[in-house]
Amino acid sequence: AQSVAQPEDQVNVAEGNPLTVKCTYSVSGNPYLFWYVQYPNRGLQFLLKYITGDNLVKGSYGFEAEFNKSQTSFHLKKPSALVSDSALYFCAVRPPESGAGSYQLTFGKGTKLSVIP
């Protein structure tokens, strides 16, 4: 069974500084990896995904994520944080193979990002 760990419940960063939100995963085979963001009282918004190819994936709002197979990690990054980036961030994984459950996303528990002005 696949699993996702987001080791930090909360990350605080000053506006303008780079930010990193950590994610590690466990899945059989090569994973499909996703990041979603959730603003208060809103649904999840898709940020980016890794399927194959370049390990550095660029997504919405200036976010990017780096896939590291040896470390089974998919950390979310942004070079310069904005106050408006403050939200709850979820990492998710899906196994690539066909078959039962291969479409199910398994989510981490989320990391609350606070960008301090």
Next chain:
Amino acid sequence: GAGVSQSPSNKVTEKGKDVELRCDPISGHTALYWYRQRLGQGLEFLIYFQGNSAPDKSGLPSDRFSAERTGESVSTLTIQRTQQEDSAVYLCASSLGRRETQYFGPGTRLLVL
């Protein structure tokens, strides 16, 4: 185009009552998913619909939970004899196909008193 919509946005009910939650997927999306998000937790998969295939109900927590989907359109999630432990945000997502990116609705916040 329009995103995934869900109704109601909030629902307060009494323990033991039945509730029905609705999801309108993005037009043309054949796959539809329901997830549950408890306070401070990640999302738990509940059920998956793909076209006319039999749904995958493996995530439903009990037989009080059921869901239907009419063709490739609206889906309803029904919870019978609600319990306080059912209080959560119920999120619906849809995708072009089973292996495509899932796009989420705003969710229904359910509170069982």
